[in-house]
Amino acid sequence: MTKYKVKFLPDDKEVEVAGGITLLEAAEKADIYINSLCGGEGLCGECRLQVTGGKARADKNAIGFFSKEEIQNGYVLACQTRVEDNLEVVVPAKSRLEKEKIITEGVPLTYSEPESISLYRRPADPASFFEPLVSKVYLELREPTLDDNIADIDRITRELSKKTRYSSFEISLACLQNLAAKLRQHKWHVTATVARHNGIGRILQIEGGDTTNQNYGLAVDVGTTTVVVQLVNLKTGKVIGVEGSHNRQARYGEDVISRMVFACSRGSLDPVHEAVIANINTLTQALSRQTGIDTKDIISIVAAGNTTMSHFLLGLMPCSIRLEPYVPTTTIYPQILARDIGIDINPQGILEVIPSVASYVGGDIVAGVLACGLADKQEVQCLIDVGTNGEIAIGNNDWIVCCSASAGPAFEGGGSKWGMRATKGAMEKIEIKDGQVTYEIVGKARPRGICGSGLIDAIYELARNRIIGQDGKFNCGR
Amino acid sequence: MTKYKVKFLPDDKEVEVAGGITLLEAAEKADIYINSLCGGEGLCGECRLQVTGGKARADKNAIGFFSKEEIQNGYVLACQTRVEDNLEVVVPAKSRLEKEKIITEGVPLTYSEPESISLYRRPADPASFFEPLVSKVYLELREPTLDDNIADIDRITRELSKKTRYSSFEISLACLQNLAAKLRQHKWHVTATVARHNGIGRILQIEGGDTTNQNYGLAVDVGTTTVVVQLVNLKTGKVIGVEGSHNRQARYGEDVISRMVFACSRGSLDPVHEAVIANINTLTQALSRQTGIDTKDIISIVAAGNTTMSHFLLGLMPCSIRLEPYVPTTTIYPQILARDIGIDINPQGILEVIPSVASYVGGDIVAGVLACGLADKQEVQCLIDVGTNGEIAIGNNDWIVCCSASAGPAFEGGGSKWGMRATKGAMEKIEIKDGQVTYEIVGKARPRGICGSGLIDAIYELARNRIIGQDGKFNCGR
DSSP: OOEEEEEEETTTEEEEEETTOBHHHHHHHTTOOBOOTTSSSSOSOOOEEEEEESOOEEOGGGGGGSOHHHHHTTEEEGGGEEOOSOEEEEOOGGGBOOOOOOOOSOOOOOSOOOGGGOOOOOOSOGGGGOOOSEEEEEEEOOOOBTTBOOOHHHHHHHHHHHHSSOSOEEEOHHHHHTHHHHHHHTTTEEEEEEEEETTEEEEEEEEESOOTTOOEEEEEEEOSSEEEEEEEETTTOOEEEEEEEEOGGGGGOSSHHHHHHHHHHHTOOHHHHHHHHHHHHHHHHHHHHHHTOOGGGEEEEEEEEOHHHHHHHHTOOOHHHHSTTOOOSOSSOOOEEGGGGTOOSOTTOEEEEOOOSBTTBOHHHHHHHHHHTTTTSSSOEEEEEESSSEEEEEEOSSOEEEEEEOHHHHHTTSSSTTBOOSSTTEEEEEEEETTEEEEEEGGGOOOOEEOHHHHHHHHHHHHHTTSBOTTSOBOTTO | OOEEEEEEETTTEEEEEETTOBHHHHHHHTTOOBOOTTSSSSOSOOOEEEEEESOOEEOGGGGGGSOHHHHHTTEEEGGGEEOOSOEEEEOOGGGBOOOOOOOOSOOOOOSOOOGGGOOOOOOSOGGGGOOOSEEEEEEEOOOOBTTBOOOHHHHHHHHHHHHSSOSOEEEOHHHHHTHHHHHHHTTTEEEEEEEEETTEEEEEEEEESOOTTOOEEEEEEEOSSEEEEEEEETTTOOEEEEEEEEOGGGGGOSSHHHHHHHHHHHTOOHHHHHHHHHHHHHHHHHHHHHHTOOGGGEEEEEEEEOHHHHHHHHTOOOHHHHSTTOOOSOSSOOOEEGGGGTOOSOTTOEEEEOOOSBTTBOHHHHHHHHHHTTTTSSSOEEEEEESSSEEEEEEOSSOEEEEEEOHHHHHTTSSSTTBOOSSTTEEEEEEEETTEEEEEEGGGOOOOEEOHHHHHHHHHHHHHTTSBOTTSOBOTTO
């Protein structure tokens, strides 16, 4: 197949690509992210590029998006234009997917707010609820004798049932296959890696010697727009690194609905599935480089996302989620080997996806409810998760109700006049004190609009200062 | 690599082999089974062949087994001679592993014996204890509505928990990955295949339509000397085919001990493991041809063997079984996908190996105890399993004691003057009635000796006719 060179300006990035792929795909290869709200269907007209060198074959249906002058100046839609020559292409700022603010750390709430509308509260002592999915247990076993010649694995589980809260265990064949030699070679001093699985202990690996210090896990937030990975020391519970990036699925559609349409219309979710796997692998490798921790010492992953993202992650077709009566394939996801879906950690390492509740109440909100302790107290609390999809959960240790809506469009462009995504120039924090308004802008830039978190801040501050009432109306008489 | 032709006489079978392999391996390739008591170590001298054409390189250490004349006449040990020329080889009858009588059917006991020494009694009604590992359940599900829009898999398990005795289920990712489309394509009429696994239902596959009539399993007896496979209709419990063959591991040693020595001295059990897998695959294919049943409709295998054979089957190193204090890797074997060890049935088909008790009390005797109901009654009964390794279990529903010994050598050559294996000419059945002795000979040939089952028959008949007493001595005074 013929190869062509495509140079992107003003980035001055050049990639070599196979002839026939779209400019959108070529840009992705050059790590340049282009707006593609419709998922490359040629419908939204957001991915405009200017071809300034070489000849590009543009789809005729796309010309409706351009003026005669623009066409003469080489303007094309990236998703509808195939590379059949060496090209030079200019990416206008407007077509560029701006680097959004990816929240990779919990921001402690510093101002004092009434208890009843606290949005997010971390438990006082993280250690008190730290119960990792996978733990490592070092065992110094007694050598077998004629009076005590139980099977090798029984010798291990006999000790494990004393040192863990599991009374029964499940052992993979891989784990048994070289066990006898390993135990004898290491003089019966070994470390067992045990995962929680339906209430029983799933023994993932037996290593020689004491390896309890090499026990790491990943916490993955699979957002529609961004993917964030935390590297966690599972012995101490300490987060030792965090990395985030755009969800590479964005090229197949901006929101979950257009990604579902993309996958279901072509009858395969492979590209969408592989995109998020590539995200996780890239972030994991970056964390491994930063911290010097071998990916082979990462033995578990817990991932949370909305129901559609969880389906994409595991390769489950989400078509019926989109259409009435809105049915997912499953809400409880099987614990699998991470390598089974192409994630590169320890070969025996597992992946567990936080269960969803329904098609539009996903594992992300379940994880949020767990983390902020909403279900632990009698007091009624409220959790608001404003992502591209937004959920609100209200409840206590007895009941919880939850609803969800497309929050991105509602808060950040669709429903509010000055709404915008949390990119450069968005007002993200607002405070009203003694009649004075202070605010913070993403990228410390000139304000261009207000993003979701800014909007919620504004409403909260207006209510706290009694400028609006409980009915949401301005207190004009005041 | 150079290839050579080796012709075996008087069989007149020719095979093409890679230069450098032994004559023992070449013979195996030609489906000619050669005696190899020591497992190809050049120690027993049983694998004598005569090279009558071409030049073979024999190991010098092997010449001690031959006279000068024999060496001049081209006699070599098959295991110590490498193929480096086109050869013509004569296989003497004595070197040939004779086709043994492989018992592939339960022989009903027709003569009346005192209850207390019954050896084997089938339960009156096989259906009463037929509880297959895997069952298929046909489901006609209600289509989801807005009032009943639970996840697809929950719709299935809701119905399964009504139609089976399982209340919780485990579902593989593979089973979920195309579930949504399958359910809708088949208008919610599907068949679930469910395996018993640690008390919960393990859903192996979901098929469109009603496939409950295509549900087959294999019962595999992994004997040291022979491997027997029964094809069972898991809907009816009926055995619809049975095939047996020599255990191909025989080339690595006649008994479990020499096979363990073979595997442990070379640090790999791959050839031994692969040999028994080849046995099972070949027998399964033969059964599939005979019955016209597709191997893809075979969804489960239950295998029983002594502890060493079970280890070999699953690829577990058995080295510590052989040496004091005689420790196996495990006595309870994980339920695995059959394909994970290279057995070719349905890709989601499972293999379960009957648990062992200890290093020398294996799953074969456990299966025997289960099948004859020894553990069900208060009455004390006795089960004697005379294989190459023999076990005797005595007990009732409260207690069972069991011991084992190398029965082949004891009954069939080692300990008794006229003992022999159950090959042509062996006396296998004896009856004494009104002072008349009648007997049956394997292959209806001239009697050459007595095999284990003949020996036990003889003792039983002598005791029943009071020719010997309970002390095992002849009643000379009678």
